[in-house]
Amino acid sequence: MFLKTTVSRTSRTLPQLCNFSINSMFQKSFKVDNHDEFDKKVIDSKEPVIVNFHAEWCDPCKILTPKMNELLENSEVIHLATIDVEKNLDLVETFEVKAVPAVLAFRNGVVVDKFIGLVDAKIIDDLIKKLS
DSSP states (O other): OHHHHHHHHHHHHHHHHHHHHHHHHHHHHHEEHHHHHIIIIIIIIIEEEEEEEEOTTOOHHHHHHHHHHHHHHTSSSSSEEEEETTOOOOHHTTTTTSSSSSEEEETEEEEEEESSOOOOHHHOOOOHHHHO
C-alpha cells in the first residue's frame, strides 16, 4: 500500500517537474527584485538581456509585457528581465527611467538600444533581431 501511494504521488508530480524543467530551459524570463540581482542577471550576463521596466498600474505595460514574452518565446539566446519600478527606485534612478513601459536592451552589460512606451510588434522584433 505504501509503495503504491508513493508511486502514485511520483507519477502525478513527475510531469509537473519535467514540464518545469523544459520551460525553464527555453523561457529565459525572470523578475529582478534588487540592484544586486540586476548586476548578476543583467550586467554580468554573457547573453543579451532585454530589460522591461513596468508598473502594475500601467495599462500599456499590461499589453507590452505579454507581447514581449510571446515574441521572445522561441529565442534561446535572449533573456527578458522584468523590473517593477515601484519596488526598484534605485534602478529607475540609475537608468533614468522617466516613463513606463521603458525597455532597455543590454549586451555585455552595456545598453545598446531602448524604447519608451507601447510600440508595435515590428519594433520589438527588430530589437530582438539586433540582439540575436
